[in-house]
Amino acid sequence: MVVLHELSEDEVDRIFRALADATRRDILRRTLSGEASVSRLAAAYDMSFAAVQKHVAVLEGAALVTKHQQGRERVVRANPATIEQARALLDRYEQIWRARVARLDALLADEPERQ
Numbered sequence: 114m115v116v117l118h119e120l121s122e123d124e125v126d127r128i129f130r131a132l133a134d135a136t137r138r139d140i141l142r143r144t145l146s147g148e149a150s151v152s153r154l155a156a157a158y159d160m161s162f163a164a165v166q167k168h169v170a171v172l173e174g175a176a177l178v179t180k181h182q183q184g185r186e187r188v189v190r191a192n193p194a195t196i197e198q199a200r201a202l203l204d205r206y207e208q209i210w211r212a213r214v215a216r217l218d219a220l221l222a223d224e225p226e227r228q
Contacts, residue, residue, distance in 0.1 A: 120198050124176070128199050131175035136160075137168050141191055144178055148190040151180075 120128070131137050136158060143149055143157070155165040169189055172178040176195040180187050 120202060125199075125202065127175040128177065128195065131171050131177055132199075134168070134171075136165075137172055140165075140168055140189070141172060141177055141196075144189050144191040145193075145196075148188045150183075150186040150188050152186060154189065 132141075139157075140154055143154065151166055151169055152162070154169070155162045158165055169178065169180065172189075173180055176192055178189050179192050180189050182188075
């Protein structure tokens with residue numbers, strides 16, 4: 114069983130800043146299905162190798178991916194534990210907002226109709 118720690122505000126900020134970019138979300142999606150070298154990732158985008166490396170570094174800084182040396186290549190793999198923590202955080206926000214909407218619905222249902 115994996116025990117997830119509560120994310121700090123800085124960790125939450127890094128995760129959602131990383132996910133705010135479409136290229137980084139796509140890199141994460143690609144590495145969820147299996148590890149990929151930075152070179153292979155870079156070939157999929159119309160940008161320089163260095164630009165893709167920077168995107169990977171942002172994802173790595175947010176702990177959304179890990180990177181390790183494999184021969185001459187740097188291999189990137191998604192980090193499911195951090196993704197699960199982000200999902201759990203969003204689930205908590207969803208519960209808060211659903212409760213607020215339910216309270217608002219109850220208040221509106223109790224209010225007599227205005228004419």
